[in-house]
Amino acid sequence: MSGGEDVDVAPTETTNRDGETPVVDSAETTDETTVTEEGTELERTIGLTGGVAIGVGTMIGAGIFVFPGIAAGEAGPAASASFALGAVVALLVALPTSELATAMPRSGGGYYFISRGLGSLFGAVVGLSLWFGLVFASAFYLVGFGFYAQAVLQRAGVAFGDFSVVVPLAFLFGAFLTVLNVTGTENAAKLQNGVVAILLAIIVGFLTFGGLSSLGVIGDPEPVSEPFFSQGGLVVVNTAALVFTSYLGFAQVATVAGEIKDPSRNLPLAMVGSVLIVGVLYVATILVAVSAFGSQRLAEFGETAMVDVAESFLGPAGAVLILVGGLLATVSSANASILSTSRAIYATSKDALLPRVASRINLKYGTPHVALGLAGGPILALTLLGEAGVEILAEVASFLHLVMYGLMCVALLVLRREDPEWYDPSFRVPGYPVVPLLGALASFALIGFMNRASQVIGAGIMLVCLAWYFYYARDVTLKGAV
Amino acid sequence: MTDDTDWTTLVPVEVLEGETVPDSLVELLGPLPVVVLGYHVLPEQTAPGQARMQFEDRAQAKLAEIADAFRAVGTTAETQLVFTHDEDQTIDRVADETDTAAVLLPNPAGDVERLFVPLGGSSDVDRIAAYVAALVDDRSIAVALTHVTGEAGADAGQAMLDDAAATFRAAGVPADAISTDVAVSDEPLRTIATLGADHDAVVMGENQPSLRSFLFGDSAERVAAASLGPVLVVRNEPEEQADGEAADEDDEAT
Numbered sequence: 001m002s003g004g005e006d007v008d009v010a011p012t013e014t015t016n017r018d019g020e021t022p023v024v025d026s027a028e029t030t031d032e033t034t035v036t037e038e039g040t041e042l043e044r045t046i047g048l049t050g051g052v053a054i055g056v057g058t059m060i061g062a063g064i065f066v067f068p069g070i071a072a073g074e075a076g077p078a079a080s081a082s083f084a085l086g087a088v089v090a091l092l093v094a095l096p097t098s099e100l101a102t103a104m105p106r107s108g109g110g111y112y113f114i115s116r117g118l119g120s121l122f123g124a125v126v127g128l129s130l131w132f133g134l135v136f137a138s139a140f141y142l143v144g145f146g147f148y149a150q151a152v153l154q155r156a157g158v159a160f161g162d163f164s165v166v167v168p169l170a171f172l173f174g175a176f177l178t179v180l181n182v183t184g185t186e187n188a189a190k191l192q193n194g195v196v197a198i199l200l201a202i203i204v205g206f207l208t209f210g211g212l213s214s215l216g217v218i219g220d221p222e223p224v225s226e227p228f229f230s231q232g233g234l235v236v237v238n239t240a241a242l243v244f245t246s247y248l249g250f251a252q253v254a255t256v257a258g259e260i261k262d263p264s265r266n267l268p269l270a271m272v273g274s275v276l277i278v279g280v281l282y283v284a285t286i287l288v289a290v291s292a293f294g295s296q297r298l299a300e301f302g303e304t305a306m307v308d309v310a311e312s313f314l315g316p317a318g319a320v321l322i323l324v325g326g327l328l329a330t331v332s333s334a335n336a337s338i339l340s341t342s343r344a345i346y347a348t349s350k351d352a353l354l355p356r357v358a359s360r361i362n363l364k365y366g367t368p369h370v371a372l373g374l375a376g377g378p379i380l381a382l383t384l385l386g387e388a389g390v391e392i393l394a395e396v397a398s399f400l401h402l403v404m405y406g407l408m409c410v411a412l413l414v415l416r417r418e419d420p421e422w423y424d425p426s427f428r429v430p431g432y433p434v435v436p437l438l439g440a441l442a443s444f445a446l447i448g449f450m451n452r453a454s455q456v457i458g459a460g461i462m463l464v465c466l467a468w469y470f471y472y473a474r475d476v477t478l479k480g481a482v
Numbered sequence: 483m484t485d486d487t488d489w490t491t492l493v494p495v496e497v498l499e500g501e502t503v504p505d506s507l508v509e510l511l512g513p514l515p516v517v518v519l520g521y522h523v524l525p526e527q528t529a530p531g532q533a534r535m536q537f538e539d540r541a542q543a544k545l546a547e548i549a550d551a552f553r554a555v556g557t558t559a560e561t562q563l564v565f566t567h568d569e570d571q572t573i574d575r576v577a578d579e580t581d582t583a584a585v586l587l588p589n590p591a592g593d594v595e596r597l598f599v600p601l602g603g604s605s606d607v608d609r610i611a612a613y614v615a616a617l618v619d620d621r622s623i624a625v626a627l628t629h630v631t632g633e634a635g636a637d638a639g640q641a642m643l644d645d646a647a648a649t650f651r652a653a654g655v656p657a658d659a660i661s662t663d664v665a666v667s668d669e670p671l672r673t674i675a676t677l678g679a680d681h682d683a684v685v686m687g688e689n690q691p692s693l694r695s696f697l698f699g700d701s702a703e704r705v706a707a708a709s710l711g712p713v714l715v716v717r718n719e720p721e722e723q724a725d726g727e728a729a730d731e732d733d734e735a736t
Contacts, residue, residue: 023535032575033564034531040538042530043566043575107529181527258531259567339527346532361536367527 055274058249061333073299076230082239087279092439098268103425105263108347109254117411124469133400139382140393145330146170178376214291264426341375399458406443530565598681675708
């Protein structure tokens with residue numbers, strides 16, 4: 001047993017423009033179910049391995065397979081410090097998120113915590129921004145997929161001349177994933193666990209070999225040495241802001257918090273664990289890659305730089321391994337993000353911040369076709385931004401997530417201060433109040449180091465969400481409605 | 483072990499898929515309390531709570547209908563509604579939580595006048611006998627005890643069945659209702675299914691440590707599918723159940 005006792009803080013007279021009210025479950029959490037007031041049970045079916053697989057599977061696509069070239073180009077060898085900084089920020093947020101998640105193990109993750117802790121204004125802005133944040137992230141992963149798919153085709157001897165097929169491939173595959181999620185009722189979760197296991201094996205193998213090689217123990221390539229901060233110190237932080245997209249996955253674990261078994265144990269372990277796993281792998285990958293080629297060569301290789309690095313260590317077999325890994329990783333990230341988007345839309349629609357129809361389930365397939373469409377449509381549109389837009393997609397995704405991360409930390413501080421009766425987390429953040437305070441400050445600060453364009457787009461989206469709240473749902477009350 | 487057991491039987495029904503419980507099975511289970519488990523399986527794209535929002539009322543109404551049918555024949559019927567990604571985990575869990583003695587695999591059924599009870603070396607004969615006795619109550623339902631074995635085990639099998647028949651009589655099943663039969667076969671499961679098809683319902687013990695593996699593993703599925711009749715699976719004693727559960731703790735059942 002953990003988490004919420006029955007609480008009846010039912011808000012009054014809280015209808016949106018369509019006259020819908022939030023569906024509030026005064027639910028009780030057990031290790032294996034959520035029991036609603038009416039006695040209906042919602043089974044929890046995702047174990048610890050499944051939770052870690054969601055976190056790692058969402059994150060690993062970007063950090064290892066897309067960013068190394070770009071990041072090395074910006075920050076030089078110190079790109080590894082950028083990834084380390086990102087990991088620290090992610091950890092500072094993952095710990096408070098774990099506390100919130102054990103107190104409120106419900107669908108919707110960050111949105112749910114903020115709407116209950118800080119009220120519906122913040123909730124609406126974050127919930128709707130999260131939708132778009134995930135849309136940007138998914139589009140980013142899909143474009144990453146496009147780069148890998150194109151590289152695979154090129155190596156297979158399919159020639160396109162000078163014409164790049166990255167965007168068409170990203171678009172088509174995005175459409176395919178969306179349709180698959182609407183119509184496919186096969187259980188893909190086991191597949192996801194397998195994919196993550198394969199990826200980890202490929203990456204650890206690559207790092208072992210590359211690490212030995214760059215230490216001069218084996219292999220040919222002469223390690224390249226250059227000053228660590230070759231591009232200066234501050235750019236490390238800018239680059240951290242860019243590559244923070246690689247750390248967005250841990251909060252996706254919280255979006256399925258309502259389906260995690262034994263949530264008080266598994267949620268903190270899955271979130272903190274997945275950040276630690278990918279953080280270590282990212283830093284090691286960059287160190288190895290930079291030592292093999294030097295940061296400028298790496299930057300020239302671009303999004304698929306890792307393929308060239310692996311080829312230098314292991315020959316064509318290495319290239320094939322990384323290409324396969326890149327395809328798997330970007331697909332798994334994109335798919336996990338599409339599913340999280342659908343969960344985010346469900347969570348806001350359930351709370352009457354979006355029309356209820358957005359969470360309708362298709363009778364034939366049992367899938368949320370409206371929400372998946374609301375996820376897939378904008379994602380496809382964004383993939384058209386294409387190659388030039390990769391950094392914008394990544395940064396806007398990070399921007400919108402970082403706002404949520406910062407506010408989650410604030411929500412924790414507020415909840416601890418107000419100490420409502422229903423707030424009874426079984427995991428308490430270590431180092432309170434320093435950790436959540438630092439988490440909030442670091443999240444907001446990182447936004448300041450982004451490109452101007454990303455900041456403008458991100459802020460614009462939040463303003464639109466705010467306007468929607470005042471137009472559609474200003475009377476909805478969510479604070480404390482657990 | 484048996485005296486304070488109330489032989490509650492779990493009746494899982496995939497309620498929104500139009501599954502229901504045939505009248506004859508309601509009739510058969512009449513003497514025993516039942517828990518009607520309505521469940522709905524969702525693909526992973528869908529949060530269980532999302533389905534609940536849309537389907538709960540309809541599912542509860544159907545579930546109430548089924549429960550009423552049981553109450554109409556004098557049975558105590560509880561209901562439980564679950565939205566899940568994993569039907570095996572749900573049935574297993576609810577069976578544990580409600581201390582059910584047996585689980586029904588529903589299949590279309592006519593009036594049940596003859597029960598087929600396959601017994602193996604590892605069957606908990608005491609428990610199955612007590613369950614069958616409680617089920618048959620004072621009705622005239624024939625109970626066919628059968629042991630399926632290879633050529634060499636025929637004599638030992640008949641001895642085992644004679645002991646079992648005594649246990650069934652002692653448990654309260656009328657002597658004239660019991661028949662015994664040793665079937666010689668190299669493919670016990672297929673034979674059980676074939677013989678089961680000649681009877682109205684099958685009552686069998688849970689052999690594996692986990693109900694999940696038995697219920698939905700190859701064996702029960704083949705018996706239920708091939709005999710085209712209902713199968714009642716008598717669960718092992720609760721203590722043994724606890725072991726199976728601990729082993730399953732981190733099982734990725736999604």
